[in-house]
Amino acid sequence: MNPFDELSIEEAVRLRERKLPVEEIVTVTAGPAKSQDILRTAMAMGADKGIHVQIDDKEPQLEPLGVAKLLKAVVEQQKSNLVILGKQAIDDDAAQTGQMLAGLLGWSQATQASKVVVEGDVVTVTKEVDGGVETLKAKLPMIITTDLRLNEPRYASLPNIMKAKKKPLEKKTLKDFEGLDLKQRLKTVKVTEPPPREGGVKVEDVDGMISKLKELGAL
Amino acid sequence: MPPTLARAAIRTLTRLRCPHQPSSRHAFSTSPSRRIMELTGFTETQLTVREAVSAICSQFPSSYWQEHDASETDPKEFHAALASSGFLGIALPESLGGSGLGISEATIMMQTIAESGAGMAGAQSIHANVYATQPLARFGSKEQVEETIPKIIDGTYRTCFGVTEPDAGLDTLRLRTTAKRDGDDYVISGQKIWITCAQVASRMILLARTSPASSVPKPSQALSLFCIPLSKSSPGLELRRIKKMGGRAVDANEVFFDNYRVPASSLIGKEGHGFKIILHGMNAERCLLAGEALGLGYAALSRAASYARERNVFGRPIGQNQGIAHPLAECYMHLEAAKLATYHAARLYDASQTDESIKQDAVGIAANSAKFLAAEAAFKACERAVLAHGGMGYAVEYDVERWFRECLVPRIAPVSREMVLNFVGERVLGLPRSY
Structure with missing residues (x-):
């Protein structure tokens, strides 16, 4: 599982553990058969239900906007009022889905959360930004995307792993969500490798280092 | 970016970020380290157990085991981590806080622990909690069981x-x-x-x-x-x-x-009734030990193979020399064969709990054979791993010397090789008893 997604599941479970009225924690994934493992892990961590939208590796892959549209449909079906997502994928690092989903639903959004406090229907989210933290306040329903310092995800315990096997896992396909316009809009223009690293130099002592840094214009 | 390329990129970046760190939970590594054991044929539950135990073991890198071996201090953090995740109750009843799985699952857990680099030390730190509690759970009085088993599972005892x-x-x-x-x-x-x-x-x-x-x-x-x-x-x-x-x-x-x-x-x-009760669990213990031996063997072999790929002498990797490659290939085949024998025995043991047509004699022969074969395969693999490393194999830093020292245990315990041979000679081949 994408570590940001792990943080999201963990946060949802912790909200429930803080005795907040969390009715149901639904986890969603879209991908090949193997993606089911991720849902089982999520349910072993404490989610109640999994929805697997099956997309074969050979089919065209969803783009962030496609995922957002799909999630919007799921959110409407499930009548969710809080969606927690990882801040970005770890393959293409797109970091778009959460924001797009908020836009499509017309909900508030708080991205890169490092702390989430829910009081009634008011949610306070702290996020780390350059040079400090930013605090946002919004009302449910809303979208939160998670960042690394939000929490420390638990390891699923063996008894919970076994229980997760009995939790409901709904299998769907894209055909179950009619009217989604999922056509590919992005085109990979070019992929280039970063330039090879150049070897460094060794300096004799501190003075040597300082003069080298000066020489390179770093001081 | 195509997914395969992306994965390769992440792997490379992860290595650059922390070249000597073992893969930790949040290191963004999406690919597990190279595993050589063939996983086909394992049940879904066994694979789930293997994955979950692996995740916990990955918090305990080689350096942890090197230090604890050198200082002779108990790996209590390791025991605590497995206990808090409920793994000690893997084969204990659900009513007592266990997971109610069988010896087939407990065996792959023990193998995975040993294979993670924890070796026999890691396995032995929890072995008795998994195995010796079986007769207690089964034959103990209600009070006795309720007082002890949940505490053993959660690590208090x-x-x-x-x-x-x-x-x-x-x-x-x-x-x-x-x-x-x-x-x-x-x-x-x-x-x-x-x-x-x-x-x-x-x-x-x-x-x-x-x-x-x-x-x-x-x-x-x-x-x-x-x-x-x-x-x-x-x-x-x-x-x-x-x-x-x-x-x-x-x-x-x-x-x-x-x-x-x-x-x-x-x-x-x-x-x-003590002896009868104990006998009941002995075949289970042989299976667990066989699993632990396999874990050591695969750990050593996979380390040797990666060393042989990376170590260059005379301008090429030493693994290109058949003198290195062939013995390692042979070790692999022995381990795979022993693996089949081990999980066959575990499966028989589990099935015999409910299927009366499976005779205890058959279970005993399978479990003893598995223990024997796994111990020998592990010994070969550990020895070869040290030799493939040359001088480095003798250095603590490369782990294989530790595993080599440890791999004598499954050859000796819980029953020696010679006694297994006696058992098979007598029970299977009908030869007269020699002792």
Whole structure:
């Protein structure tokens, strides 16, 4: 599982553990058969239900906007009022889905959360930004995307792993969500490798280092 | 970016970010380290267990085990991590907080632990908690079971297994430690040896003599099984740690009882049923040991293979030399064969719990064969791994010397190679008994 997604599941479970009225924690994934493992892990961590939208590796892959549209449909079906997502994928690092989903639903959004406090229907989210933290306040329903310092995800315990096997896992396909316009809009223009690293130099002592840094214009 | 390219990129970046760090949970590594064992044929549950245990073990890198081996200190954090995730109860009933799985799953758990680099030390630190608790859960009284099992599962209690004596190893029926009933107590006197984890355990599953052999129709009826509190501060109990070749993180002891008092409620089942109860679990233990041996073997072989790929001599990787490659390939085949024998035995053991058509003799032959084959395959693999590393194989830093020292354990315990051969000679081939 994408570590940001792990943080999201963990946060949802912790909200429930803080005795907040969390009715149901639904986890969603879209991908090949193997993606089911991720849902089982999520349910072993404490989610109640999994929805697997099956997309074969050979089919065209969803783009962030496609995922957002799909999630919007799921959110409407499930009548969710809080969606927690990882801040970005770890393959293409797109970091778009959460924001797009908020836009499509017309909900508030708080991205890169490092702390989430829910009081009634008011949610306070702290996020780390350059040079400090930013605090946002919004009302449910809303979208939160998670960042690394939000929490420390638990390891699923063996008894919970076994229980997760009995939790409901709904299998769907894209055909179950009619009217989604999922056509590919992005085109990979070019992929280039970063330039090879150049070897460094060794300096004799501190003075040597300082003069080298000066020489390179770093001081 | 195509997914395969992206994955390769992440792998490369992860390595750049932390070149010498073992993969930690949030290192963004999406690909597990290279595993050589073929996983086809395992059940979904076994694979789930393997993955979940692997995740926990990955928090305990080689350096952890090197340090604990060198300083001979108990890997208590490791035991605690497995306990808090519920793994010690893998084969204990769900009603007592366990997961109700079988020996097939417990075996792959033990293999995975050993294979993670934790080796026999890691496996032995929890072995008795997984295995010696089986007879207790099955034959103990309701109070006894409810008082101890949940605490063993959650790690509050640790347990050790007290059967072997200096003058009674494989000839268990001759053991001399006595437990005499005295009012509400039993009074224990005698000596046990090679008791793993006695220093850190608060309970011992003890086999002791409750009547002289001559006073009962069969010598096996003179022994009884107990789950006793092990309190080092109480009078009549002394532990002496044994210095040993491998698995040094985990203590092994001589245990001396001198009129050591335990409550009469410590008895498991009925007096005189001890041997029968113990026999029940022996095939299970052989399976677990076989799994642990396999883990060591695969760990060593996979390390040797990666060294042989990376180490260049005369301008090419040493693995290109057939003198290196062939022995490693042979080790792989032996391990795979032993793996099949091991999980076959475990499957038979589990099935025999409900299927009466599977005879205990068949289970015994399968379990002993598996233990033998796995131990030999592991020994070959560990030895070859040291040799493939050349001088580096002798250095602690490369781990293979530690695994090599440890891989003697499954060859010797819980039953020697020679006794397994005797058993098969007698029971399968119908040859006369030699001892």
